[in-house]
Amino acid sequence: MAPEDDFVMTIESDDESPSEPTKATNTKSQVNPDADFAQLNPEFNFSISGDALEAITLGDGGLTSGSASQKLEPVSIDDIISRRRSKLPKKRKRQTSVSEDEGDEEDQSAPASDSEEDPLVTDEEADEEGGSEPEEEEEISSENESSLDGSDEETQAEKDRKAAFFSEAEPSEAHSSFLTMNLSRPILKALTSMGFSTPTPIQAATIPVGLLGKDVVGNAVTGSGKTAAFIIPMIERLLYRERGKRAAATRCLILVPTRELAAQCFEVGTKLAAHTDIQFCLVVGGLSVKAQEAALRNRPDVVIATPGRLIDHIRNSPSFTLDALDITVLDEADRMLSEGFHDELTEIIRSCPPSRQTMLFSATMTDSVDELVKMSLNKPVRLFVDPSRATAKGLVQEFIRVRSGKEEERPAILVTVCKKLFKSNVIIFYRSKKLAHQMRIVFGLLGMSCEELHGDLTQEQRLKALRAFRDGQADYLMATDLASRGLDIKGVTTVINYDMPNDLAQYLHRVGRTARAGKKGRSVSLVGESDRKLLKAAVKRSSGADSVRHRVLAAEDVAKWVQELEELKGEVADILKEEKEEKQLRRAEMELKKGQNMIEHEEEIYSRPARTWFQSTKDKAKSAVLSKQAHEAGSDGLGKAKAKTGPDENKRKRDKYAGLTRRAKRRKMAMEEDADDGKAVDAAVRAAKKAARPAKIGEPERRPPGSKKSRDKKNAKTKVGGSGRGSAFGQELGQSAKREGVRAKKGVQTGLGNKKVGKRRTRR
Numbered sequence: 001m002a003p004e005d006d007f008v009m010t011i012e013s014d015d016e017s018p019s020e021p022t023k024a025t026n027t028k029s030q031v032n033p034d035a036d037f038a039q040l041n042p043e044f045n046f047s048i049s050g051d052a053l054e055a056i057t058l059g060d061g062g063l064t065s066g067s068a069s070q071k072l073e074p075v076s077i078d079d080i081i082s083r084r085r086s087k088l089p090k091k092r093k094r095q096t097s098v099s100e101d102e103g104d105e106e107d108q109s110a111p112a113s114d115s116e117e118d119p120l121v122t123d124e125e126a127d128e129e130g131g132s133e134p135e136e137e138e139e140i141s142s143e144n145e146s147s148l149d150g151s152d153e154e155t156q157a158e159k160d161r162k163a164a165f166f167s168e169a170e171p172s173e174a175h176s177s178f179l180t181m182n183l184s185r186p187i188l189k190a191l192t193s194m195g196f197s198t199p200t201p202i203q204a205a206t207i208p209v210g211l212l213g214k215d216v217v218g219n220a221v222t223g224s225g226k227t228a229a230f231i232i233p234m235i236e237r238l239l240y241r242e243r244g245k246r247a248a249a250t251r252c253l254i255l256v257p258t259r260e261l262a263a264q265c266f267e268v269g270t271k272l273a274a275h276t277d278i279q280f281c282l283v284v285g286g287l288s289v290k291a292q293e294a295a296l297r298n299r300p301d302v303v304i305a306t307p308g309r310l311i312d313h314i315r316n317s318p319s320f321t322l323d324a325l326d327i328t329v330l331d332e333a334d335r336m337l338s339e340g341f342h343d344e345l346t347e348i349i350r351s352c353p354p355s356r357q358t359m360l361f362s363a364t365m366t367d368s369v370d371e372l373v374k375m376s377l378n379k380p381v382r383l384f385v386d387p388s389r390a391t392a393k394g395l396v397q398e399f400i401r402v403r404s405g406k407e408e409e410r411p412a413i414l415v416t417v418c419k420k421l422f423k424s425n426v427i428i429f430y431r432s433k434k435l436a437h438q439m440r441i442v443f444g445l446l447g448m449s450c451e452e453l454h455g456d457l458t459q460e461q462r463l464k465a466l467r468a469f470r471d472g473q474a475d476y477l478m479a480t481d482l483a484s485r486g487l488d489i490k491g492v493t494t495v496i497n498y499d500m501p502n503d504l505a506q507y508l509h510r511v512g513r514t515a516r517a518g519k520k521g522r523s524v525s526l527v528g529e530s531d532r533k534l535l536k537a538a539v540k541r542s543s544g545a546d547s548v549r550h551r552v553l554a555a556e557d558v559a560k561w562v563q564e565l566e567e568l569k570g571e572v573a574d575i576l577k578e579e580k581e582e583k584q585l586r587r588a589e590m591e592l593k594k595g596q597n598m599i600e601h602e603e604e605i606y607s608r609p610a611r612t613w614f615q616s617t618k619d620k621a622k623s624a625v626l627s628k629q630a631h632e633a634g635s636d637g638l639g640k641a642k643a644k645t646g647p648d649e650n651k652r653k654r655d656k657y658a659g660l661t662r663r664a665k666r667r668k669m670a671m672e673e674d675a676d677d678g679k680a681v682d683a684a685v686r687a688a689k690k691a692a693r694p695a696k697i698g699e700p701e702r703r704p705p706g707s708k709k710s711r712d713k714k715n716a717k718t719k720v721g722g723s724g725r726g727s728a729f730g731q732e733l734g735q736s737a738k739r740e741g742v743r744a745k746k747g748v749q750t751g752l753g754n755k756k757v758g759k760r761r762t763r764r
Ligand SMILES: Nc1ncnc2c1ncn2[C@@H]1O[C@H](COP(=O)(O)OP(=O)(O)OP(=O)(O)O)[C@@H](O)[C@H]1O
Pocket: 195, 196, 197, 198, 199, 200, 203, 220, 221, 222, 223, 224, 225, 226, 227, 228, 362, 363, 485, 486, 487, 488, 512, 516, 517
C-alpha cells in the first residue's frame, strides 16, 4: 500500500457549491434532472430546532429531500467487513486476538503519560532490544522553513502598512468575568447553563470590541473558545434590533468552510441564544434546498452557511437577500481567504452591504494586509491573544520517525501504536480519502471499531460517523483534512498524523482537535524524511520543551504487524472490489428510479423556474485545482497561491478563442453576451431586493428613497457615525456600553439583572 500513490487533497472536495451547468434556461434539454430530482419532496419539514446534527441527518428526512421510497441506502462497509471477517481463516483470527491481549498488557504497564513511566522507548533502549538503528541527531536546516510556517521576516514597509491598516487597540478594561462585560440577562443565563463561568482570553478581548461594532481580526490557539467570542456580541447586538414582521431580516452571517463546522456553530449559537427570540438558520450543502428556502423565507436573524450553498440561495431564492446584513463573520478565516474559496467569497462579499461589521477568526489567522484587503475591512482591531501559530498548552506532541525506504511500514507503525497505546477517542488524519478508507477496512478486519470522515461519503454518512465517534461507539475516526478545522469533539485524547500535512497551519489545526478548552491531549505524528522541516517548525512552536517527545517503537512489534498486514492485503482488495460492485449496482438502481421519477413528475419538473449556478463544472474543477495547488504549496494566502498560478491565468486569457472553429468561437461569444445580460438582470434583482429590505439593527423602518425623511436620516447618520459604518449601533450600543461600563465599575452587580431590553430602545 504506497500512500504516495493517492495523495489527494480532500478538503476542497467537500463540495459546497453546485457543480451544475453555468446557465440554465427553461428548456427541456437544459434542465438538470439531478437538481430537480433533489427537490421532489415539497412536504419535507425542515426542523432546525434542537440538535443541528439531528436536524440535518437523513434520518430526519433532511438531506436530499427525496421521499423515503426514493432513498437508496449507501453501501455499508461495516456489513462487508463483518461478513468477510467471519470468513477469515481461524489462524488469522487467533493471531488478531493474541495481538490484542498483548497490547492490553503493554498498555497497563506503560500508561501513555509523562516522564519515566512513559512508554516512550529511547533510541538506546531500542538498540539494546536489537531494534532500530541508532537515531542520529540531525541538524535540520532552517532554510525555507518560513515557507512552511508562514513566518517570513516582516519588512519595515509591511510593518508600516499594518500600522496604517489596523486600528490601534484601545486600552480596555481587563474582563475576568462575563458579568463586567455589559451583557444582557438572557446571554448571562445561557452562559451559566453552558457552564461558561469565566471568559477565555480571546472572549475577554473580543466581546467588548465586537459590541462596539468594530471590525476584528482575531487569533487564538485551537480550542480556546473563538466561536462564543464572536457569537456573544452578535446576539447582544441582535437583542436591540427592530422587531415586527416588516423589520424581520437576516442581519448576521457566519461563513465557515465545512458543513460539519457549520452544524457545530449552529449548535453553539442556538444554545447561547436559548433565552432570546433570535432565529438561526443552517444553510449548507447536502441538505434540502427547498427546505432551506422555506426557512430563509422567514428571514432568520442569523444564517450560518458554507459558501457554495449560500451563493445558490442568493441567486435562486427570490426572497433571500444579504442586503440587510449588519455583521459578517468568517470562521477559519485564513482558510476562507485562501485561493480555494476565492471566487465564492468574492461573489458573497459583493452581495453584502459595505456598512457591515466584519469579524475574522482562526487559530492560524494571518495579519497580512494583502490577504485581508479583499474583505474591505474598516480599520480592524487586531486581537492576537496567543503567539502566532502556537499549540495549545495542554498538548504533548510525539513524533515517530519513518526512515527513508521504510515508508511502506506506515500502516504497521500505526497499527502498533493503536493496538498498544491509543485505544479509544483517537482521530487519525490522512492526506487522502482513499487511504483513510483502506485503513478503516484494515482496522475493521483487526476488530478495532472505527468510522471514517471525508469527502467521498454522503452527508448522511459523514454525520453518522461523527455522531458514532462523539458517542463513543467508535474508538477511531479515520479522517482527512475535512475534519482538521474547528471540530470540537469532547474527549478526544489523541490525534495521530498518519502522514504530515504540507504546512504548519494545517498541522496545528489537526493536532488542535485534542487538548481543547484547557484539557490535556496528545498528538503522535509519523514523520518521513521529507517532513523534517515541518517537524522542526512544529517543535519550535510547542508550548514547552517537555511537551515534545520522540517515540521509538520496538522493531519486532512493527515487524510483526508488517507481516500480519501483508497477509491481510488480499482480503482488503476483495472488500474494496465487493464494495465497488455494490456501489455500481446501487447507482444503476438509482438511475432507474430517477428515470421513473422524471416520467412521473415531468410536468412539475419542467414547469419550475430553472436554477442558475455560480460556477460551471469546468470552473469548479479549475477552482479545485487551484485550491489543491495552494494547499500543497502550504500556502494559506491568496498572494502566494497566485504567484504559482499567475502565468497560466495570463496564458488562458490570451488564448481565449485560439484553436476554436469559427462556429465554436461565435457560440462562445454569444454565451458570454448572455452571461453579461444575466449580470444586468442580477443587478436589477438586487436593486429590487434592496428597495424592499428592512431597517438595520436599531434603525427605524425604511422610508421610500428620495423622501425628505429618508434624506434627513441619511445626513444625520453620516454626521454621528463619521464614516456611517455601523453608526446605528455606534449611537446605541457604543454609548450604552460606556454608560453601563461606568455602572459596572461602581460595583452595581452588573445591573443586568434588572435591565430590560426595551428600556435601551426607548432611550434612543
Ligand atoms: N468561557 C468558556 N468556559 C469554558 N469552556 C468554554 C468557554 N468558551 C468555550 N468553551 C469550550 O471550549 C471548547 C472549544 O471552543 P471552540 O470550539 O469555540 O474553540 P475554537 O477556538 O473555535 O477552536 P478551533 O480553533 O479549533 O476552531 C468548546 O467545547 C467550548 O464549549
